[in-house]
Amino acid sequence: MLIQDILRRKRDAEALDADAIHTFMRGVADGSVGDAQIGAFAMAVVLNGMNRDEAIALTEATRDSGQVLRWKDLHLDGPVLDKHSTGGVGDLVSLVLGPWIAACGGHVPMISGRGLGHTGGTLDKLEAIPGYDVTPSDARFRQLVKDVGVAIIGQTGTLAPADKRLYGVRDVTATVESMPLIVASILGKKLACGLDTLVMDVKVGSGAFMPTAEASRELAEAIVAIGSGAGTPTSVLLTDMNQPLADCAGNALEVHEALRLLGGNGKESRLYQVTRSLAQEMLLQSGLASNAEDAETRLDRALDSGEALERFSRMVHGLGGPSDLAERPEHYLAPAPFTTDVVAPRTGTVNAIDTRALGLGVVELGGGRRNAGDTIDHRVGLSQIAALGQRVDAGQPLLRLHAASQANAEAIQRQLEAAFTLGEESSVAPASPIHATLRQEDLS
Structure with missing residues (x-):
């Protein structure tokens, strides 16, 4: 199948079959498709869109363009699950959520990113911790996921390599704003981690990635449909970003706040509410909890016992950081x-x-x-x-x-x-930071 023919069909607003999309993305990954062809493909998608089957195929092709992590040989005693956020200010959820879920019996291989524009990056926060290695060996990463239940690291070059090239071309060809391209980029990397389930946090408001509430809702619905269609049960929480999620923003400051929450403090905060809601959805979606009450009980036990904080400490030490960060944060941060x-x-x-x-x-x-x-x-x-x-x-x-x-x-x-x-007077009505929860059954 000629790449030129694939481009012509998309240019003429024809629907591409899965074979054509996989052929194109394999060429992106191995370099046989040039940057000019990638740009032409991206522009054709921006102008003509993609139907749902095409969007699912593009996500699967992005996922399959490199290594897809497999976990069966490790004989894990719980499901493999993860969360991803579209990013915000004071959004340190991942630092708390990963260890919290691990303390509830999950295994969280969290591949995170750096700050982008006005939004903070999980890797940048973790690198505020002396010695923390965001690029460990594959063997070390897998062992931590098995033994500790969580490892938060950066994307390796072997995971979804087609996405890196495609995104780089989109960034310089005015083709970033395309829903199927955005969703394939988000989900392709996450699904390459071999997840049993995924929960997404899509932000809404003045600090959100998407410009309007309607666009955030559209993205959330597309993520649920495409992620689930690609074989990984996916749900989305729409959460508020009209103000910083924590009352702080900045890398070391946010690590301090993560330690505070993991220590059982700050339960009145918006950050705690959002993190807990995401954690509850992850436990329910993965089957670690049988119902909402069971999820609440497990989360309370994991936090109040100190187990969640211990998992964070073990992860930090396992990735080269100090073993006593939780006891002496001022010494290291x-x-x-x-x-x-x-x-x-x-x-x-x-x-x-x-x-x-x-x-x-x-x-x-x-x-x-x-x-x-x-x-x-x-x-x-x-x-x-x-x-x-x-x-x-x-x-x-x-x-x-x-x-x-x-x-x-x-x-x-x-x-x-x-x-x-x-x-002079308050014009802000008290509201939950959780706008909505979307699951596959909500879209039918």
Whole structure:
């Protein structure tokens, strides 16, 4: 089958069969398909779309373009499951969720990424821990998944290699905004981990990846249908990102917060609510819990007994980090040299937060990357961020800024202050951070 013929058919809005899509993606992975052909394919998909069968085939072809992890030879005593988020600000769910699920009997081979734009990256947070190796050997990774129940690492070159090439071309050809291409990129990498089940966290709001609530819902429905259609039971929680999920943002600060939650504190927070809801869905979807009440009992026991925190500590030590991080976090997680408060210019109620602006503020401080090769300062970030609906007096802190220097802090103070909209009265109705839960049966 000629690649040119595949491109012609997609250009003319014909539906491609699975064989054609797999042929094309194999060529992307092995280099026999050129960048110009990848760009032509991506543009044809953007302009003409894909039907559901095509989107499933593209996801499967992305998954199968490299190594697909297999776990049967390890004789695991529980299901293999994972969670993925579309990203946000103060979203450190993975650091807490993976060990929590492991303490409930699951095995979580979590392949995570770095920060992208205004959103933080799980790998960047973990690299705030001295010695933590996000690129261990395959044997070490698999052994930790078996023995500890969780290992959070970066994507290897053998997992879904076609996605890396396709995404690189999309990024420079104005073809990123395509639902089937987005979903295949997200799911192809995750499903290559050989999962029994997957739960996705799709963000909605001012700090979300998708521009509107409607687009987030469309993405969530596509992920459920395509993931399940590709053979991995998949569900999605739509969660709120109209304010940072935690009251902090920045790599070392978020590791501190993860340790606090794993230690059983902060149960009133939005971060805890979202993490617990995702964990409950994972237990139900995988069969580790028979019903919601059983899931709640298992989660409470795993957290309150200290087992979840112990799993995190064992993972960190197993990947080269200190064995006593949980006992002495201040010893290992260096603070920023300069801190100052960004204060409210007048008395009022926080009625809106430009969450994206806060995330970009962390990047400006050096806590994220402007360019791919930039070095991250893990010490910097924001803490004690005021919440929606909170009443503040003039001069009261809206957040605490952690910077490498006074000059760096002063350079973005005005930007951070402008991210908060204050009103005389509250216009924010109390709402759950969980907007909806979507499963395959909800789409029929």
